[in-house]
Amino acid sequence: MxxxxxxxxxxxxxxxxxxxxxxxxxxxxxxxxxxxxxxxxxxxxxxxxxxxxxxxxxxxxxxxxxxxxxxxxxxxxxxxxxxxxxxxxxxCPFVTTPQQIVKKMSAEKYSILIFGDEDHPEVKGVKSYGEDQDDVHVVLDIDELKNINFKYDKIATVAQTTKKKETYLEIVNNLILKNKEVRVFNTICDATFENQDAARELSKEVDVMVVIGGKNSSNTKQLHSICVENCIDSYLIENAKELDSTWFKNKHLCGITAGASTPDWIIQQVVNEIEKY
Ligand code: F3S
Structure with missing residues (x-):
């Protein structure tokens, strides 16, 4: 292989x-x-x-x-x-940034909208910096915007660092239609973009794709979902022990990517193992 x-x-x-x-x-x-x-x-x-x-x-x-x-x-x-x-x-300094933005904008009497996963530790941390906790709202998509009553007609938005920029744009576009002022801060991390763009390109040219990373890691799951869009045989594993030889049957080229928390030594073990098939 x-x-x-x-x-x-x-x-x-x-x-x-x-x-x-x-x-x-x-x-x-x-x-x-x-x-x-x-x-x-x-x-x-x-x-x-x-x-x-x-x-x-x-x-x-x-x-x-x-x-x-x-x-x-x-x-x-x-x-x-x-x-x-x-x-x-x-x-991470890229997580400190949205924390400080939320602190500053809520002090300036902006309602706060966070695009992210409410249960994620990063989002919980960022949210905690809002002055008025009842006016810091967290959404995952535009549908969830319907249920929100903002206190002000001035909204400031930040995004969880690992979220998809396309969905963030949808949310922001929707907000600007209904509010006087929307301050949009692009807090999505470039490292995530780079790994996502590279995964998208590679998954188009291979016939099986392996994504290595923590199963509870948001950015690893996102990489996997991007790969599945282009290569239906995309698998998410945490380490080489989870590889299954049947995935590689009648396949020729295997693409590999890894989440932002995956160490090189784990990636190398997976590569070595797959090359044996
Ligand atoms: Fe920081 Fe971006 Fe990594 S937010 S922890 S550099 S994915």
Whole structure:
């Protein structure tokens, strides 16, 4: 089986940065999973003894606490700073940006709309920066806009960093028809675009596609859905153990891409395995 890698895939700047921070602070622990990739979290635990707090009450004085790439809610950060612990912020700077925009625009009396997944830790964190929590709204598509009553006729919008720009445009277009002022901030991360564009191109030319990444990673799932549009035989796996030889029967060229939290060593193991078929 021949293998072709997407022209852009895998670790993004924010994840690389967070991992470097974690490697620097041995014997620390992270507030929430550092990144959405269990294999890499296990490696950091084994090689650097980087643990995990499930909640704030687990933090003891003198602990070193690393804040994950997706950030944490404003009040959690405040409470953490009150404890006698050393706080290291590994929030991706591209996630800090929408947090600051929401803070600033809600202070200027704009209603806030976040395009994203309400349950995603990044969105929970960004939302928490709104001054009036009843006027910070989260939607996944234009249909959900119908149920929203904005307090003001001035709206500011941000997007979860890993969301599709096409859907964001639809939402924004819809908003401008009904409101006096819409301030649109493009907070979707370029790293996601690059990996998505490369996956789209590659999935058009191969006859089987393997997407490697965490099953709970939003950007990995998105890569998979883009690949399925062009190549029906697209599979999402977390590591080489999940490969199934029947996927490659009568196929010649396998495309590979990986989510923004997938380490190179996992990608290499998958490539080596597929090349054996
Ligand atoms: Fe940051 Fe973008 Fe990665 S938001 S964590 S650089 S996908």
């Amino acid at each position: 021949k293998v072709k890698l997407a022209s852009s895939y895998g670790f993004c700047f924010g994840v690389k940065r967070a991992i470097e921070i974690a490697e620097k602070y041995e014997n620390s622990a992270t507030m929430g999973p550092l990144i959405h990739n269990q294999n890499e979290i296990d490696r950091l635990k084994n090689d650097y003894n980087v643990g995990l707090y499930n909640n704030l009450t687990d933090v003891k004085p003198n602990d070193t606490v690393i804040i994950r790439t997706h950030g944490i809610p404003k009040n959690d950060l405040k409470d953490l700073r009150k404890k006698d612990a050393k706080v290291i912020n590994a929030t």
